[in-house]
Amino acid sequence: MVSTTVPPVVRPRARSIGQRVRRPGLVLTLGAALALVGQLHAEAIPADAPAVGMVCTDGTLSGSTRTFNLVAKSGDIETPDGNAVFMWSYANADAPDNGSFQSPGPVLCATQGETIRVNLTNTLSEPTSIVFPGQDSEVTGNGTPGLLTSEAPAASPSDNGSASYTFTASQPGTYIYESGSDVAKQIEMGLYGALVIRPNTTTCPAAAAPCAYDDTTQYDRSREFILLLADIDPELHHAVKTGANYDFDAQRDRYFTINGRSFPDTIMDNGSALLPTQPYGAMVRIQPTGPDGRPALIRLLNVGLSNHPFHPHGNHTIQIAQDGRQVARTEHFGETIGSGQTEDFLLKWDDQTNHDNWNPNTNPLPVAQPNYRNLTFKDGNTFYAGSPYLGYKGTLPSGTTQQNVCGEWYFPWHSHALNEFTNFDEGFGGMGTLLRVDPSGGCFAAPSSTVLPGGVVKSGSVTALAAADATYFQVNPKTTTRPNSTNATQTTITVASAAGFPTSGQYYVRIDNEVMQVTAGAGSTTWTVARHQLGTSAATHATGAVVTALANDWYAGFTSVPAGATNLKVTYGGKNCATTTGTTCTALSTNLPQQTVKICNWTIAGAAGCSTATSAGWVTLPAPPAQPQGVGSSEISSTWTTNGPSADYIGTGANAGQVRVLVHTERWTAPSPTAFATWGNFMQVVYDAP
Amino acid sequence: MHRLMGNGPGRHLTRGFLVTALVTAGLAATGSSATAASVTIDLCAVPGTLALPGDPTAVDVPFWGFALPDNTTGSCVGVPARVPGPQLEAATDDTLTLVVHNLLPGGHTPVPEVPGLEPTAESTGTDGDGNPTVQVSYAAAHSGTYLYESSGDAGRQTAMGLYGALVVRPAAGQAYGPETAFDREAVLVLSEIDPAFNADPDAADLNDYLPTYWMINGKSYPQTDPIQASPGQTLLVRYLNAGFDNTSMALLGLHEHVVARDAHLLPQAFDAAAETIPAGGTEDTLIQMPDITPPVTAGFALFNRQLHLTNGPTTGSPSAPTPAPGGMLTFIHP
Known part of the structure; x- marks a missing residue:
């Protein structure tokens, strides 16, 4: 670890939330930050997990029973404004890090028809539990009876509490799992995660796979995304940490997260070392719809306490399901997802490939582009390529920092309750991420x-x-001339210039109809040659004959x-x-x-x-x-x-x-x-x- | 004008059984006539006091509510206010006339509304007790679930409790027609109360409106009425949001088939496990009761997923910073 001095932090406003140290990466030199990345991959997810897109936790499949081992525990997450928030969450005991704290809980993935068993270990000082909204098969719990479900008792100094839950994953879909104990506090504290049930081969025949549901919901396997929305009132978290009073009626959320991160952290990769307890990124990255026409699949979940009007810029999304059940399709550029709901969307990007085909060379836009000198960018920093054409970069005003790689497009996806598009009231931040559209086939x-x-x-x-x-x-081919005549046997010749001929190795040249191989002297004007190559005959050549390379x-x-x-x-x-x-x-x-x-x-x-x-x-x-x-x-x-x-x-x-x-x-x-x-x-x- | 249609104070009914107050969730539907009729319902807008569960002690909160006149005398004097008001019923194509008798504190005039039904006639008068009346007639042309409310004082009357459910039925055991047949029915009026507002409805600053009681049919858990439906039965849940908040109700262990919103069948019904009922909106869902053991003996939880599950001012103690469960929570049990 690189030693560094952490400067005092100027917080945006006085408040009672205790500690805060800025995220180390923000105060390290670039090189040091890279070293840090190398050292500290967030190990809640496998090291080979993709940088973007949904990362499944598959549990252990034995026969038709799939087992997950979760641990309810506390930890801290970091927010982009340099704060940290004390959270409760479910850790994955089977993760490479043996169940270190992560927020949100792991994305549990299973297949329709399997028996799901979730073993819960409770390290918290009060009873907790898991409920599985949207699972209509009987959920059997073996803990102690609670208000909404069977509970794992509070941990004692000597022992953790435990409970397990067993049910049949009867229907494919996107589901929430969350605490069923003291829910007003525990869900807000972070005890939630996503459960994805994939269809079996009866629902989605192998030839159609992958599907979200039946074979009308096929999608591109490499373009599957999950966006789990939540909100945080840090005062509650502080009260829980310190055992202080908290008035639930006075709740005021200050942080708004997607997959446990607030913008701009949401666009960092899965498993970023800078966010060791927040392993899931939320960047949606696609290319124009491919020849097979399969769209991207967006699984949207709201575990927060507020209904969130989620607004995808760019192309409309097509809703195909709610709460794990297919619905009549509707197109959206804004859709409120209610508290506790899940919604699945398909996203196609086929304007570029199938309709417009705008191209700066062969099919330019019919309107003039603004002069780059007239553009300004907030904070002198932009994701804009400087060109409106997908895959092309243009000119930006000098001094502008450009985040664009190769002319890809970026669109914000965010809560359109704009107070939620902030980090502690400072925008942009919070419940926002980016849709990134790369050129077809790549940059x-x-x-x-x-x-x-x-x-x-x-x-x-x-x-x-x-x-x-x-x-x-x-x-x-490069040519030069012979200043002298050439007889039929000489093997050393001079040329007027070697420029443009290979400067090393062996190569062929032709004089009149005879091919010679230059075997030495490459790079100089005196060459050693082998005569009458490639089936030609040795001959004499006049003064001034042209020497031509054969490659x-x-x-x-x-x-x-x-x-x-x-x-x-x-x-x-x-x-x-x-x-x-x-x-x-x-x-x-x-x-x-x-x-x-x-x-x-x-x-x-x-x-x-x-x-x-x-x-x-x-x-x-x-x-x-x-x-x-x-x-x-x-x-x-x-x-x-x-x-x-x-x-x-x-x-x-x-x-x-x-x-x-x-x-x-x-x-x-x-x-x-x-x-x-x-x-x-x-x-x-x-x-x-x- | 003393009375428009009446011959004496109190309520007049051309079809009395239709105005039976069905306030207990789960009551089976009454029958109805196939013939359109004129139904007049008298409602008293009266102040009252609501005993709400407190933490740790119960609190009495002033409110205004609708009530039916005295069954014998037809007078509104002395009748206790209720929140929500009595459940009103009409048959599809009835002409429904509401006569609201104003016993509210001085300066407050009820403004009856039934969003979704077209008013056809309006008038004012005075009843036999000398109380002003406001009378509005509606064509109940569409079956469905409607809120009735008094929106006077720029909505403050609604917040004070002047709301209730109106059910317009096409036939017994059907919400809209044969495709929405049901065996059991639960009418759930969702609302909330800010005691500070209720204590001073004229002067309270609505920017400070902060409800602390979250109710189903005027009750907060654990006082809410459970809903009973047996395995194999179809349960019709009629949600009415009389509150100010778009309310997401989660159902644990069941999906509900959402068939109608705002008293109109959806072109494409769908299944949900959590549904948002907008403030002022209504929604009808059908639940096929499964033959499984619910997650807890109380049944399948139906609760406010915005987690308004506390009662009253909720600041806890340092040792127990979370109050006991309360609020907008009930259970559906076999």
Whole structure:
């Protein structure tokens, strides 16, 4: 742990809530904060849990009985304004951390038809219990009788109380579990969580899975989200902690949470080390609806004491269920979820893919965009990309801090009771999160520069690679001349210039109709060559003969690819034409040039490893499709997924954020390895942003 | 004008059994005539005192409520006020006339309203005891569950307790028609009381309105009436929210089939385990009573999920900071 001095905290207002130390991460240097992240992953959920989306606690399945072990205990949560709130909650005794305090309780996931057994251990000093609203099968409890259900007795100095509950998960759906003891206090104190029952294969046939309910409620497995709303009056929590008086009639909530966190903490990842007792993030992150048309599923629960008008910006949501039962579908841009209710929604984002297809190059918006100089952003900080187009970034006023990675969109989802969109009356905060819409398939980037380690530009520039259109970045083989005549046997030749030829390794050149291989001297103007290669015959060549490389090598540079990007892919499309002159592509359909696309692996030899066409850092992009590919004048576009960690291909330090992709095209097979031009049409990298 | 339709003080009924006060939840429905009729109901708006459970001692809170006139004399003098007022009944297509006799403190004039029913005639008068009357006629064209209330003094009369339930029935054992047939019925008027407001209804600052008693049919737990329905029976629950708060009622161990809101059938009924009844709204649900053992011997809990489950000023003691359970809670038991 990094040692640091915690400065005194200026609290927003005087109040009686006792302690508060600011969250450590806010006062550490960035590097120290990163070190902290590395050390302290919140272990209430598995380390491999996804960064966003619902994280299930599956319990233990034995036969058809699924068992969960919960512990009612106390702990503290942190709020974004630097406060901490004393809470009660259910911990998961089976978690990697053996049941450390977490808020809210674990998301219990089960399948319809299973017998659910929940064993409750009570470490609190008063009786507590669990009720399962919406479970209509008989719930058998083995504790002591209480007002609403069977209870686990208070813990004694020597022993914890215990009770267990058994019922059949008869119907799929989204449900609450919560305390059934002294509920006005205990639920407000935080004894609540979510229970998700997935349909069995009768309700949702395997071919349709996953479904929320029946096969009319299919959704995208990678886009399942849970948003559990709650509210907190810290005065009650303080009173419970200190044994002081509290007037329930005077309750005034000050903190409003989604999944136990208040905005902006809600948009931090699941398991963030900065929130060790609040493991669940609430960011809703989707891409435009995919070809299978499956929407995202949003499970909304309200365990708070207030009815919350929840307002999803962006696209409308479609309600499909309430309290674990399907309802007639209705579309919403605001829906009040009552206290104790659950509501399930489907969310599609298909405008971009199926309707509008706005694109800055091929389908621009029919109205002028505001001049960025006229924009100001609150606190000089924004999630806005600077461009209205999904997947594109634009220009922001200088000095503006931009949180946007690759032109993704952000929309606030929040309680529209705006006093709840605050942290202790300071907005924005509280019951809010963000819907993040990433570009279809992931973030994409076009190259910003080109370098030709073996070739010369025939025409075009890097901008021609931004779109698969009629503009091309055209590269001819590098040429030079022989200042002297050449006889049929000499193996050392001089050339006028080596610029543009490979500076290391071996490569082929052609003089008249004879192919030679440069075996030494690359990078200098005196080459050692092997004569009459590739089926050609040795010949004499006149003074001033043209020397032509038999391969085109060029690479494109990408910038601003974020550290932490994953699932890196490369797309390249282009063709090769039979002549090196003219504005039309001369047909080339036999003896095709062989194209190999490589990516710079910065971990092999850093920037030097990708400095020339034959440097060691270039790694061939792995099949599919296999390389090399024969590419003639019929254009071919291919997408490769990189091998191993994407981080290997993203530069660091002075090269931070850089990705380089090399296109090597050669044509040195017999019988006529004549020169050709490479016409690059489209290149991009695609990745999942962190 | 002394009386509009009457021949003597008190209530006049063209079909007496329809105005039977059914204030006990769970009573089976009475029969009704297939023929539309004119029904006149006399109601007394009278001040009273409500004994509310306190913590630790009971408190007496002044209130204003509706009551029926004396059964014999027809006079409103001396009749005890009730909260909620008597449950009124009419048959679908009846013409319903409410005659409200004003025995409220001086300067307060009742303003009868039945949200959802169209008033067809209005007049004022004086009854045999010299009390002013306000008379309003309605066409009870739609079956369903209605609040009646007096909204005078900018709503302060409602907060003082002048409200009750009106049930318009199409036929015995049906809420709206055969598709809403039921075996048992519970009419639940939800409301709350702020004793400080009630102590000074004319001058109290409504910005300070802070109810401390949360009631079902004028009673807070543990005084609330349990609801009985046997396994296999269909229980009709009629919720009426006479309070100021949008109230979410949770049902533990059961779903209820929500069939109507504001006395109109929903185009798409649905099932709920927690339902929000807006302030001033009504809602009808059907519960199929299962043949299972409820979570506790008292039955299936039905309670205010905003957790207004305390009675009176609730500041506890340091050793027991939570008061005993109370408030808007009852049980449905087999």
